[in-house]
Amino acid sequence: MAAYDLYGFKGASIFEAKSKIEERLKFSFEKRDSSYQGGLYYRFGENESECLTLKRNIDPFDGESVEQMFSDYPVLLYVDMTLRSEEIRSLLGTEFNLLRHELFD
Template structure:
């Protein structure tokens, strides 16, 4: 069963959060740019397996929060198709707030 998790971070810039995640999870993000993702964002993994997307919580088209119900979190981390949800949560620590956890077969 795969999990789709969303984390929010209140402190730090997207660059600072990127460094913390890379260190905590021993991954290396690729910098990308997309209008759809709100400008510069970071990605690790591919569409066929576990994937992380780190981005700011601002919709580039209307300036509102992408995740409206979590607007107090300026930086978001999407963890998609993971089978190690609990391990990631433990490794990220208390600074990273688990906002949503969904399981799929």
């Protein structure tokens, strides 16, 4: 069963979060830019398999939080289609708070 997890990071910058995630999960994000994603964001993985997206919690169109329920987190990490949810959670540590965990077949 694949999990879709959302983590929040209260650190000051997306660059700090990126560095910590790459170090702990042993991979390198690909830098991307998209107005839909709020400008600069980072991605690892493919659409058809496990994919991680790191972005700011700001909607580029209205300036509000993308995840309104979690507006106190300036940086978000989406972990989609993972089969190793618990492993990732453990590796990320306490600086990254699991905000949502959903399972799908």
